Amino acid sequence: MNIVVCVKQIPDPETPAASFKVDEVAKKVIPAQGIAPVVNPYDPQATEAALRLKEAAGSGKVTVISLGPESARDAIKHALAMGADEGVLITGPEFEDIDNFQTAKALAAAIQKLGGADLVLTGRAAADWDMGVVPLGIAQLLGIPCVTVAKAIEKNGAGLKVERVLEDGFQTVETPLPAVVSVSNEFGEPRYPQLRQIMLAAKKTVQVWGANDLGIAGEMGKENRALILEALYVPKVESNVEIIEGDTPEEKARNLAQKLRAAKLI
């Protein structure tokens, strides 16, 4: 099975709120000093799913694609170190500040340039914009079905059997291939790259494609966004905290318990 995994590099979601700053004029997040961007936390699960399917089949190829700045190479390397076979970095000025529809177009074009895929896997959403739109977009553009928020995936004849997370449980569905599947954090722990794997990953091929290579230069660029960003800001949190006083930790604890009881919270 030929599997493509889409991964994204994002600002670290563990960034303390105090270090999180936005340039409201440029409508961009100002990178926090000394905090390196990370692989979107949902994406290693997608890579893990791809590797397990390949291992179960005993053959196949896992190609990892990332759209982003040159630094997104690190997100690709992480997947290669986990065991993916090859990488593709989609990069260039045309991709700056594009929306998720343009992202889906670029990824779909790259998948087509690779000669298509039997299965495209993504994380359930990127933890920066948190939309979950791109996997459905890739599927629509490639004319194939999409199953979102998968917690288990297995080969089932010519297709896949997928457990899809709902608000109050899960649903088991069957999809033909090719298909796009977005993977939930409930899928299970992704493997941790071992030193040997990291060394091997350094020798794996990462192709670099620009908008012209994909024939989509005219559709990229901020001016072609379908979703227009009107404003980006940090909401002012009115802190109404009541600090519980007391001379000792024990007295503070007693005062807290009484407050909670008075407020009928315990």
Next chain:
Amino acid sequence: MAGILVIAEANEGALAPISGELLGAARKLAGEGAGSVTAFIAGGEALGNELIAHGADAAIVDTNPALQGALAEVYIPAVQAALQQSGADIVLMGQTALGRDLGPMLAFALGTAVSMETVDLKYSGGKLIATRACYGGNARAEVSFKNPPAIATVKAKSFDALPADASRSGSVTTIDVAGEARVRVLGVQKAESTGIRLEDAPVVVSGGRGLGDPSGFKMLEELAALLKGATGASRAACDLGWYPPSQQVGLTGKVVSPNLYIAVAISGASQHMAGMAGSKNIVAINKDPDANMVRAAKYAVIDDYKKVVPALIEEIKKLG
């Protein structure tokens, strides 16, 4: 033509709460000049009158049985038919298992865009502006749409439903449209309900990296048991192997909204806040008065949890 199309949902024959909330949002936009409100629903014809009573000016009921329990792809031609019939240039739906797929699918099918998990909407200067949280709740984005129809999925409890008014009138039409199902649903499994699920617990006591070592969780479990609640942990604590990942609260863990959330030695990184910011009452126990969690809390104790938590347990036992 202008107007708003609401994609309502039903549960076992009755309107789902999100349907009323969506109609509440649509009426607000209608009041701001966005046009009339048409509601679409799959199910029995009687649902049409309920939609009218809850604020729709017209209802379109799709009686095709293939839509029951179906995935979003089956809804696409039905919603497109409703869109054509209503002439709406705004489509609202819930951020539900259906809406989270239907919104993007519809947007791509129509060549437009979608705002996901929208928390606020306004109609201003002839356009829809949707507000949504991003960057793990650290930022808000306001978005508008280049092409019609503007599509938004709305987060639960973001708008108030209007009280049902049986004297309201409007046209109810039925259609019979459904798309092809490429993906087949084999079965649905409700979540198991052994013990208190973290997501359902009225009280959650969580610990973070600031506990210093895994033994701190023993104390938190005792407090949680006393309050008939569940114990959670931050990602940092789970990554250190101090607590099982199944109990992780946060962006990549469980999302909880208990009546009482007690955060012990948790600084409040956005990753964690994204999983518990909906809690009704937050208590922070932390050494650092400037911790983000302290700012977000209703009550905070600034001290060493190792002394505070045992004393809190004793006092709660005394209060009975």
